[in-house]
Amino acid sequence: MERHIPLPMLILAVLGFAFMLMPILVVVMAGLTAGEFLTFPPQGLSLRWVAAFLQSDKYLSSFFFSFRLAVMTMIVATILGTAAALFLSRTGMIGRGAMRAFFLSPVVLPGVVIGFALFAFFIATDMGISRTIWGLWIGHILYSTPYVIGTVGAALASYDTSLEEAARSLGASPWRAFRKVTLPNISQGIQAGSIFAFIVSFGQFEVSLFLSSPNSEPLPIAMYNSLRYQFEPSAAAAGIFAITLVTASVLLTNRLVNIRRLLERQQAGG
Amino acid sequence: MSYVEFQGISKQFGETLAVEDLDISIAQGEFFSLLGPSGCGKSTTLRMLAGFVTPTTGQIHVHGRDITRLPPEARDIGIVFQNYAIFPHMTVYDNIAFGLVERNMTKRDIRRKVEAALEQVGMSGYERRFERELSGGQKQRVALARVLVIEPEILLLDEPLSALDKKMREEMKFWIKEIQRSVGITTIYVTHDQSEALTMSDRIAVMEGGRVLQVGTPVEIYEYPASRFVAEFIGESNLLSGRVQEVTDGRCEIDLGPAAVPAQAPSGAPLSEGSEVALLIRPEMIRLHKVSEDEAPMLEGRIAEEVYQGSLRRYQVETAGQKLTVEVANRPDLPLRSAGEAVALYWNTESGVVVR
Numbered sequence: 001m002e003r004h005i006p007l008p009m010l011i012l013a014v015l016g017f018a019f020m021l022m023p024i025l026v027v028v029m030a031g032l033t034a035g036e037f038l039t040f041p042p043q044g045l046s047l048r049w050v051a052a053f054l055q056s057d058k059y060l061s062s063f064f065f066s067f068r069l070a071v072m073t074m075i076v077a078t079i080l081g082t083a084a085a086l087f088l089s090r091t092g093m094i095g096r097g098a099m100r101a102f103f104l105s106p107v108v109l110p111g112v113v114i115g116f117a118l119f120a121f122f123i124a125t126d127m128g129i130s131r132t133i134w135g136l137w138i139g140h141i142l143y144s145t146p147y148v149i150g151t152v153g154a155a156l157a158s159y160d161t162s163l164e165e166a167a168r169s170l171g172a173s174p175w176r177a178f179r180k181v182t183l184p185n186i187s188q189g190i191q192a193g194s195i196f197a198f199i200v201s202f203g204q205f206e207v208s209l210f211l212s213s214p215n216s217e218p219l220p221i222a223m224y225n226s227l228r229y230q231f232e233p234s235a236a237a238a239g240i241f242a243i244t245l246v247t248a249s250v251l252l253t254n255r256l257v258n259i260r261r262l263l264e265r266q267q268a269g270g
Numbered sequence: 271m272s273y274v275e276f277q278g279i280s281k282q283f284g285e286t287l288a289v290e291d292l293d294i295s296i297a298q299g300e301f302f303s304l305l306g307p308s309g310c311g312k313s314t315t316l317r318m319l320a321g322f323v324t325p326t327t328g329q330i331h332v333h334g335r336d337i338t339r340l341p342p343e344a345r346d347i348g349i350v351f352q353n354y355a356i357f358p359h360m361t362v363y364d365n366i367a368f369g370l371v372e373r374n375m376t377k378r379d380i381r382r383k384v385e386a387a388l389e390q391v392g393m394s395g396y397e398r399r400f401e402r403e404l405s406g407g408q409k410q411r412v413a414l415a416r417v418l419v420i421e422p423e424i425l426l427l428d429e430p431l432s433a434l435d436k437k438m439r440e441e442m443k444f445w446i447k448e449i450q451r452s453v454g455i456t457t458i459y460v461t462h463d464q465s466e467a468l469t470m471s472d473r474i475a476v477m478e479g480g481r482v483l484q485v486g487t488p489v490e491i492y493e494y495p496a497s498r499f500v501a502e503f504i505g506e507s508n509l510l511s512g513r514v515q516e517v518t519d520g521r522c523e524i525d526l527g528p529a530a531v532p533a534q535a536p537s538g539a540p541l542s543e544g545s546e547v548a549l550l551i552r553p554e555m556i557r558l559h560k561v562s563e564d565e566a567p568m569l570e571g572r573i574a575e576e577v578y579q580g581s582l583r584r585y586q587v588e589t590a591g592q593k594l595t596v597e598v599a600n601r602p603d604l605p606l607r608s609a610g611e612a613v614a615l616y617w618n619t620e621s622g623v624v625v626r
């Protein structure tokens with residue numbers, strides 16, 4: 001049956017999409033300009049600033065720095081976040097509601113606060129990691145783990161615990177029951193959470209601002225620093241690459257998940 | 271010799287006392303049902319035996335061994351859940367093989383056993399299906415096969431039929447019972463449906479509010495309920511309140527107000543004259559006749575309502591200031607009664623059971 005969307009709703013939806021896509025459009029167009037300056041609309045189209053980005057040590061190294069940091073963050077945030085979500089969903093402890101709120105608080109806590117707090121902490125304790133990738137890594141993990149807790153928590157909320165109980169009474173130890181039954185059934189939530197962690201870390205600005213140094217600059221900081229001094233379109237070109245990477249990672253994981261489902265279907269079909 | 275033994279089992283969840291001081295013993299090979307309304311603690315009792323819930327007090331013994339604190343995987347007890355809990359990410363084959371894999375069997379043995387189990391439950395050919403590709407009844411069979419294949423000492427079933435439609439339910443009822451009999455496995459069956467419990471069980475424990483009210487065979491439970499609650503919960507019942515008038519060995523006279531009727535005295539402590547009791551008469555035990563002088567009826571009354579139910583007719587009869595339900599087989603030799611008609615009610619003295 002065909003679904004009819006009321007016209008006003010349709011118009012609002014289209015406007016909403018346009019509004020959300022506008023910044024991306026602006027960045028992509030500005031990065032493809034043929035002119036000397038960052039302008040919109042662009043003055044003619046060319047790949048010269050894309051080429052400039054690819055030849056710039058500064059941008060390329062910060063791009064890969066961000067990528068490495070995001071992957072490292074994703075790994076730790078996924079493990080910590082999954083464990084925390086499991087704990088929150090299983091514990092019968094009093095005050096678990098408060099604990100959930102606490103674990104999720106970095107989502108609502110401004111990044112500035114986390115960044116500043118960590119900065120002050122690293123300096124005060126003189127740990128020697130205040131302006132290194134390790135310090136940044138800790139900040140990013142703090143900032144992105146709640147996203148994993150959120151998605152895995154949602155997956156666990158719709159997970160039927162009697163599956164795990166069935167596994168236990170069929171002879172599986174708690175760990176085997178988790179690995180063979182629970183994990184596969186919440187893997188979609190874990191995958192979604194890890195993509196979130198990656199993207200959140202890759203685009204992170206405020207936490208990074210406090211914790212990075214000129215020789216370990218994530219891409220957003222590098223873009224910001226260069227725009228402060230020269231208004232040149234290679235920053236927009238860097239933006240194009242960032243957008244491409246994020247979009248690709250979303251599509252890729254989406255694809256992976258679907259491929260797995262497809263395989264299952266094929267096996268099932270015979 | 272009892273095989274499964276609950277001794278003084280209680281379970282407290284925060285403020286709720288879900289199960290209170292439960293003592294049950296179950297014989298080997300027995301089909302035992304826990305029957306009671308929602309929230310009476312049936313599932314909690316079952317889950318304590320399965321090892322998912324730790325009792326607050328008391329012990330559970332199986333075959334003389336104390337299993338109260340053993341984890342589920344060390345118990346050798348199989349459970350079928352209300353929603354079947356088929357692993358959705360595995361094929362039917364892998365679901366049934368799960369317990370065998372955990373027991374480190376060889377691939378060949380696993381294949382042989384899984385195939386035999388599928389055959390036993392009539393699901394051969396479904397090996398490669400996933401849960402979402404099965405009907406409710408098929409899931410049920412797979413869940414049962416998955417448990418039976420590991421040959422557990424005890425089989426637990428928690429309302430296994432409640433997710434099925436009525437026709438399927440009737441079918442599975444007999445099927446489960448048949449499988450249980452052929453395997454000979456000690457089975458504990460949780461249900462809130464009295465007809466399921468009556469048809470399937472060797473013995474039934476009727477529970478309410480976390481307590482066991484009565485344990486007995488279906489016949490004992492239905493014909494000699496120990497309390498008003500059991501009488502009302504099991505089957506259709508007429509409970510007439512009255513007062514004990516006279517007790518003579520095995521028999522007694524119950525004063526119902528307008529008339530006094532003879533009844534069978536309950537077993538157990540003797541009735542004291544003058545005490546308030548209820549007289550239970552099942553609707554199918556009552557015969558309706560025209561009022562005549564020949565034989566003195568138990569009661570006289572007037573038809574208030576008549577309902578046609580296919581195989582039988584159900585009458586509401588006003589008598590002794592109360593309404594009685596009477597069921598009469600729908601046969602041509604039994605005359606029809608219509609509303610307003612005066613009737614005489616008869617039943618055998620043994621069919622009137624005194625309930626305290």
Ligand SMILES: Nc1ncnc2c1ncn2[C@@H]1O[C@H](COP(=O)(O)OP(=O)(O)OP(=O)(O)O)[C@@H](O)[C@H]1O
Pocket residue numbers: 283284286287288306307308309310311312313314315462
């Ligand atoms: N995990 C739990 N935490 C807190 N209370 C619980 C828990 N499990 C059961 N209860 C409570 O214990 C009581 C008995 O529950 P139980 O599930 O044993 O009832 P039941 O007889 O199986 O009912 P139903 O027919 O509805 O399944 C209920 O009041 C229920 O709310």
Ligand SMILES: [Mg+2]
Pocket residue numbers: 312313314428
């Ligand atoms: Mg229950």
